[in-house]
Amino acid sequence: MSARFEELAWRATPMGEISLRRRLDPTVDADVYEVKLGDEFLMSSLFTVAEIELARLGLAEVSGDGLDVVVGGLGLGYTARTVLEDDRVRSLIVVDAIEDVIAWHRGGLLPFAETVVSDPRSRLAHGDFFARSAAGDLDPERPGSRFHAVLVDIDHSPRHLLHPSHAAFYTPDGLRRLADQLHPGGVFGLWSNDPPEDAFTTTLADVFVDVRADVVAFDNPLQRRTSTNTVYLGRRRFAE
Numbered sequence: 001m002s003a004r005f006e007e008l009a010w011r012a013t014p015m016g017e018i019s020l021r022r023r024l025d026p027t028v029d030a031d032v033y034e035v036k037l038g039d040e041f042l043m044s045s046l047f048t049v050a051e052i053e054l055a056r057l058g059l060a061e062v063s064g065d066g067l068d069v070v071v072g073g074l075g076l077g078y079t080a081r082t083v084l085e086d087d088r089v090r091s092l093i094v095v096d097a098i099e100d101v102i103a104w105h106r107g108g109l110l111p112f113a114e115t116v117v118s119d120p121r122s123r124l125a126h127g128d129f130f131a132r133s134a135a136g137d138l139d140p141e142r143p144g145s146r147f148h149a150v151l152v153d154i155d156h157s158p159r160h161l162l163h164p165s166h167a168a169f170y171t172p173d174g175l176r177r178l179a180d181q182l183h184p185g186g187v188f189g190l191w192s193n194d195p196p197e198d199a200f201t202t203t204l205a206d207v208f209v210d211v212r213a214d215v216v217a218f219d220n221p222l223q224r225r226t227s228t229n230t231v232y233l234g235r236r237r238f239a240e
Contacts, residue, residue, distance in 0.1 A: 048078045049218035050229035055082035058151045058189035066090045072129035072152035077113030092122045095129040130169045149187045157194035175207040182236040192230040208234025
């Protein structure tokens with residue numbers, strides 16, 4: 001039987017104090033892993049449906065084999081692991097700004113995420129996803145690379161940011177720089193904790209085609225109700 005509560009890791013970062021905790025949740029009678037940044041909960045292994053759907057919905061829009069994928073934000077690894085479940089994926093780069101998060105996976109603190117470390121197609125990269133996107137350099141080891149899908153789960157939403165420096169990414173110029181690193185027809189996917197925002201959907205449509213905002217519903221046993229997240233999707237035009 002696990003301890004009722006255990007702090008597995010803690011560290012001060014430029015964005016605040018980040019911690020990984022494990023607790024035995026009596027509601028579901030299982031261990032729940034949680035990540036906090038300061039006083040905010042970033043993610044929980046109790047609520048993973050939308051993180052998984054980010055990968056499933058995004059890759060469902062991509063045709064062909066030999067897919068090269070970028071995931072922005074490692075977190076608890078659910079998006080990355082779901083990407084690797086797709087046999088069409090040739091390579092996956094996961095970019096995370098907090099080196100400790102990568103160390104949690106490599107050190108085995110997250111037993112359900114072992115595949116993300118051990119799969120030979122997967123590479124965990126320490127870096128600022130937003131800075132790399134702005135520089136047109138999502139994979140510094142292969143400058144000028146293009147990708148079939150870029151899936152992002154970092155900020156709470158396009159308006160509720162973890163750091164003010166991220167704001168430029170959600171503008172038309174920032175999204176165009178991201179789109180330039182997609183193959184024609186490649187897909188951009190974004191997770192959001194908030195309901196769909198018309199203003200952001202309009203911004204996406206300035207850059208991408210086939211834009212939509214899918215509401216993902218899931219059971220919330222703590223609040224005894226159904227909760228929702230949003231997955232935004234857009235495709236790079238085939239002819240620019």
